[in-house]
Each structure stands twice: as C-alpha cells, then as structure tokens.
Amino acid sequence: MxxxxxxxxxxxxxxxxxxxxxxxxxxxxxxxxxxxxxxxxxxxxxxxxxxxxxxxxxxxxxxxxxxxxxxxxxxxxxxxxxxxxxxxxxxRLDQKDDATISVRVRDSRTGVAIPNARVEIIRERGPRINSLGSGTVAATPNENIHITISAEKYTGSESQFVAGPGMLPVTFLLDPIEEPEELRSDVVAAKLDPQKALIHGHVVDSQTGTPIAGATVRLREQHVTAKSDQRGYFSLLAAALPYNMPDDVPLRDDIIVEANDHRTFEILNAFLPQGADTHYIVELQRGSGVDTRDDIHKLQRANPYEGDDTRFSDADLPPAEVSAQGLKPVANSVPLPTNIRLGTNCSCASCSSVLVLARGTYVKRGLNDEWIASWHINALRAGAVAYRSYGCYYAQHPISSNYDICNNACCQVNDSDTSTSTNQAVDDTSGVVVTRDCAHPAKAYYAAEQNHCAGCGNGYAGAPASNWPCITDMVDINQSCNGHGLGACQWGTQRHAVNNGWAWTTIVDHYYYNGGGNRNAKRSNTCP
Structure with missing residues (x-):
C-alpha cells in the first residue's frame, strides 16, 4: 500500500x-x-x-x-x-473497526467452565491461535474464522464464523461423555414425586464459569428453599396442582436465586409440571442488583379448553411401537448437521452472541420450551421430530453468517433449562426429521392452535393459500385459532396422544404427510 x-x-x-x-x-x-x-x-x-x-x-x-x-x-x-x-x-486506517471474536467453553449439562479445553482458532488472513479454556482473536472484517474445541471426557466441537465488525462472543457447549452423577436418569427418577414438581439445577459464576456453593434458591409464592452444594447443584420439590392433561397448563411460580457478591437472578412464571422435573443452569453476574428472565410458556393460556382426561401409557401402544427402550431402533438416511449455531441475546432474529451446541443438546434445551414437559410421551416425541426438523433446516439455511437460528419465538424458543421427559423423547426419536426428498430436512412448521385458521373450517387445520391443505383435526374443534395453519398443531399432538391414543409416528404423519401440497414430508426413518 x-x-x-x-x-x-x-x-x-x-x-x-x-x-x-x-x-x-x-x-x-x-x-x-x-x-x-x-x-x-x-x-x-x-x-x-x-x-x-x-x-x-x-x-x-x-x-x-x-x-x-x-x-x-x-x-x-x-x-x-x-x-x-x-x-x-x-x-487499517480506512477500516472503521477491527473484528474480535471471543471464545469460551462450558459444560452443556452443568454450565461450568472447562479449563483444560483446547481452543484452536484458524484465521483466513492471520496466524493460528492455540489456547486453553478460552481464546480471543482480533481479525479483520469479513475474515473467515474456523474454531475447533476438544477436551478430555467431552465430545469435541467445531464451527466457522465471519469476523466483525465489532465483538462477537461465542460460547461452545461440550457434551460430557458421561452424565454428571446428579443428572443421571436413575438419580433424577428417584427424586421425582408424582404429585409434585422437581426443580433442580446448577448455579455458576457468569464470568469464570466456576460453581457457586451456598447460593439460595427459593420459590416466591411457595417459600420452598434450597442451597447449592460445592458443585453448584440444588434441588427442591414444589407443590404442583393436578391439571387436565389434554388442555390445561401446569401451575407456575417465580424462582429466585441469590448468592453473596452476585446479582440476584429471578426466573419469572416458571412451570411446575406435576410428576416432572425442570433442570436450570443459572449464571449469576457479579455485583449488586436484580436480573430477570420471563419464562412464561408460549402455550400458556388464560382460559384452557376442558376436554376428556383420557390417559394412555406406552403399554397401550401397538407392539410395533415398543422396544426395550420404548421404541423400535431408529434408522435415518438424511444427513443432518452435527452442531447448531444458536443466536442468543436476540431482538427477534437479530442476535449479538452465539452458542455452538450439539444437535441433540439443542433439541433437548428447546423441546420443553415449545411443548410441555408433563405431556404424554408420544406428544413429546412428535414434538421432538418437528423441533429437530425446523432447527436442522435452518442449519442448512442460516439466517446469519454467524448463527443458524435465533433462540426466541421469532424462530423457536431455546434456553438453558431441560426436563427428563423431553430429553427422553429426543433420545427416542434420535436423528428423525421430516423430509420431502429423503436428502434434506423440511421446514417443519407448527403453532399452538391451528383450528379454524387461514381458510379452514371448525375442526380442520391448514392454510390452503400457503399450499397446506385443510385436514380433519376434530380433537381441536371449537378451539380458537392461535397460529398460521401451517404444519402441526402443538395442542393437537397432546390431544391425539391422550384422547386418541396415537403413536408419535401417526401424529407426525397426520400433520406432515397427509393430503398433498406441502403436507408431503415423510419421516426420514421411512426413506429407502
């Protein structure tokens, strides 16, 4: 120059x-x-x-x-x-700003930092950077950056970004090869009470990722209290009122987390699903004051429809649906992304930070935010297929050069809490998506209530103008439209599972492979 x-x-x-x-x-x-x-x-x-x-x-x-x-x-x-x-x-005098990418590595189950994680940052126009636990690279705008993470006892991860301008914080969540003792399914199952809700989780320092021992966790209305241990883990049982499975929503309360030298964190309107659990990862900022997050579920309604309270278990399913694990082994012929780049701190689809997490972890973190964890297992399995398909579609059609999909209702809701029941539904349907060509995941639309929407009559779901034919969905008759008519009805998955005893495969086919038009997406485990 x-x-x-x-x-x-x-x-x-x-x-x-x-x-x-x-x-x-x-x-x-x-x-x-x-x-x-x-x-x-x-x-x-x-x-x-x-x-x-x-x-x-x-x-x-x-x-x-x-x-x-x-x-x-x-x-x-x-x-x-x-x-x-x-x-x-x-x-660089003519450039307005250098582009900086900061990297940190966390355990996907507990939220704690992984200090021995090896971070390798490969620049398109600069030297390679190697560090442990975290890393920062000052690149030039529009420079391609490839990041690889590895750590003992964890599944590795990698992803690619386009630098700047400005700062892009990226967090890699690594899956542990073995579940933490307190989160093993048998340990959690032993804590469950069919009449109560199990609230448990891990409290960590946001800056260092270290566990916070002695944090106080309490429910605002019920005054139930717990303390975090040396691993930052806490658990408590909360009263959970019985509710009508096909149509009601669980009781809710506010969760308040406090620790010395840290800002208080309040999770508002948290569900207390009867007989189920919710695990939270709570990151506390240093300092004083209060941070809040409204966890009101997108399916929560003021006037739930009172329907039949008919319950089914896996024992009622046709034998072909049941194996030693509750399902036949799933085969999948559609290539799917290993990781999802999740935009966080978003205003609708515009996000300022990124989480990189394994596909399965992504679905587990989001399914209980879109479906209700205490719902019938077949409704949750059908939901897992829809949620996975939608996320994988955007991994192949990202909304930004640095993230595939946002974490709110503009895309599909995804946060750090998980539930054992929804985790099981994800594992039961591992790798299954809906697809129109047996080569790519389809964009599996869904909405809360699809009855009488977009030109279909009462007892029907669809949107003919968008090439989603009207299909009979009598379990939703007389429900008010709260959707767009495309794809599945979320409440319908629960009503079909509870009232009709449908298997998850039947529910998925009913909404996505039924009537032609855009309802031509079959399950990937049925592809040749």
Missing amino acids: FLPWMQPSQEKYLDFTDSLNDTVELEGIEFRNNVQEGPYGSSDPSESGTSYRNRREQTLKNIGGSMNRKVVFCAVVCCLLIPGSILAAIG
Whole structure:
C-alpha cells in the first residue's frame, strides 16, 4: 500500500522558475541570475537571454526531477525499515473497526467452565491461535474464522464464523461423555414425586464459569428453599396442582436465586409440571442488583379448553411401537448437521452472541420450551421430530453468517433449562426429521392452535393459500385459532396422544404427510 506521500498522483517536480533572482546550488552546480543584457541580449555572446533562460529552467527542472526520484527512493528505503506492525496499523486506517471474536467453553449439562479445553482458532488472513479454556482473536472484517474445541471426557466441537465488525462472543457447549452423577436418569427418577414438581439445577459464576456453593434458591409464592452444594447443584420439590392433561397448563411460580457478591437472578412464571422435573443452569453476574428472565410458556393460556382426561401409557401402544427402550431402533438416511449455531441475546432474529451446541443438546434445551414437559410421551416425541426438523433446516439455511437460528419465538424458543421427559423423547426419536426428498430436512412448521385458521373450517387445520391443505383435526374443534395453519398443531399432538391414543409416528404423519401440497414430508426413518 502506498503511503499518502508515496502516491504517484502526489509526486511533483521541483520548480525553480519563480526564483531566478536567487542563487541556487544543487549537486555542486551553482546558478546565479546575473544575466546582463548586451548586444546579443545575454552575458553569453553565443546565446540570447531568452534561450539561456529557457535552457537554465530546463536544467533546473531536470535536477529537480532527479531530486524527486531520490526523495521517493529514500522514502521506499525508510518504509522497509518501518516495523511491520506500524505498517499494518497504517494499512487499517480506512477500516472503521477491527473484528474480535471471543471464545469460551462450558459444560452443556452443568454450565461450568472447562479449563483444560483446547481452543484452536484458524484465521483466513492471520496466524493460528492455540489456547486453553478460552481464546480471543482480533481479525479483520469479513475474515473467515474456523474454531475447533476438544477436551478430555467431552465430545469435541467445531464451527466457522465471519469476523466483525465489532465483538462477537461465542460460547461452545461440550457434551460430557458421561452424565454428571446428579443428572443421571436413575438419580433424577428417584427424586421425582408424582404429585409434585422437581426443580433442580446448577448455579455458576457468569464470568469464570466456576460453581457457586451456598447460593439460595427459593420459590416466591411457595417459600420452598434450597442451597447449592460445592458443585453448584440444588434441588427442591414444589407443590404442583393436578391439571387436565389434554388442555390445561401446569401451575407456575417465580424462582429466585441469590448468592453473596452476585446479582440476584429471578426466573419469572416458571412451570411446575406435576410428576416432572425442570433442570436450570443459572449464571449469576457479579455485583449488586436484580436480573430477570420471563419464562412464561408460549402455550400458556388464560382460559384452557376442558376436554376428556383420557390417559394412555406406552403399554397401550401397538407392539410395533415398543422396544426395550420404548421404541423400535431408529434408522435415518438424511444427513443432518452435527452442531447448531444458536443466536442468543436476540431482538427477534437479530442476535449479538452465539452458542455452538450439539444437535441433540439443542433439541433437548428447546423441546420443553415449545411443548410441555408433563405431556404424554408420544406428544413429546412428535414434538421432538418437528423441533429437530425446523432447527436442522435452518442449519442448512442460516439466517446469519454467524448463527443458524435465533433462540426466541421469532424462530423457536431455546434456553438453558431441560426436563427428563423431553430429553427422553429426543433420545427416542434420535436423528428423525421430516423430509420431502429423503436428502434434506423440511421446514417443519407448527403453532399452538391451528383450528379454524387461514381458510379452514371448525375442526380442520391448514392454510390452503400457503399450499397446506385443510385436514380433519376434530380433537381441536371449537378451539380458537392461535397460529398460521401451517404444519402441526402443538395442542393437537397432546390431544391425539391422550384422547386418541396415537403413536408419535401417526401424529407426525397426520400433520406432515397427509393430503398433498406441502403436507408431503415423510419421516426420514421411512426413506429407502
């Protein structure tokens, strides 16, 4: 790059024609303006004054040009002696901002930092960076950055980003190869009470990722209290009122987490699902004050529809649906992304930070935010297929160069809490998506209530104008439309499982592979 004074357009020859009355000495040659007019008009009898003046002006210009070239030559030599870092800084004068990506690594189950995680950052236009536990790279805008994370006793991860401008905080969540003792399914099952809700989780320092022992966790209305242990883990049982399974929603309360030298964190409107659990990862900021997060479930309604309270268990399913694990082994022929880049701190689909997490962990963190954890297992399994399909579709059609999908209702809700029942539904349907070509996941739309929406009558679901044919869905008759008519009815999955005893496969096919048009997406485990 040329410096300003090196640009060809800036080069000027020295001009001495305005100083002919001065004595000028260049390179040992003296020129004095002592021309006297004589018979020939000049002190040189062989040359007129005018021609002498012209010759001298030309000579001076030639000398000036020679000097100019020497100035440029000296400038080039000086540039070679300037440290590269200074030249690089000068070269970035026209850039508004460097692009910085900061990386941290956390355990996906507990939220604690993994200090021995190996972070490798490969730049498109710069040196490779290796560090432990975290890392930061100052890149140039639009530079491609590839990040690989590995750690003992964890499944590795990798992802790619486009730098800046500005700061992009990225958190990699690594899955432990073995579940933490307190989160093993048999340990959690032993704590469950069919009449109560189990609220448990881990409390960590947001900055360091270290567990916070002695944090107080309490419910605002019920005044139930617990303390976190040395691993930051807490658990408590809360009263959970019985509710009508097909249509009601569970009781709710606010969860308040307090610790010395940290800001209080309040989780508002948390569900207390009877006979189920919810596990939270709570990151506390240092300092004083209160941070809040409203956890009101998107399916919560003020006037739930009172339907039949008919319950079914897996024992009632056709034998073909049941195996030692509750399902036939699932085969899948559609390639799916290993990781999902989840945009966080979002305003609708515009997000300022990113989580990178395994596909299964992504679905587990989100399914209980879109479906209700205490619902029938087949409703949850159908929901897992829809949620997975939607997320994987966006992994192949990302909404941003740095994240695939947002974490709120503009995309599909996803946060740090999980439940054992929804985790099981995700595992039971592992890898299954809906697909139209047996090669790519389909965009599996769904909404809360799809009855009587977008041109379909009462007892029907669909949106003909969007090429989603109306289908009979009598379990939802007389429900108010709270959706767009595309894809599945979330409440319908529960009503079909409870009232009709449908298997998850039947529920998925009913909404996505039924009636033509856009209802032509089959389950990937039925592909050749």
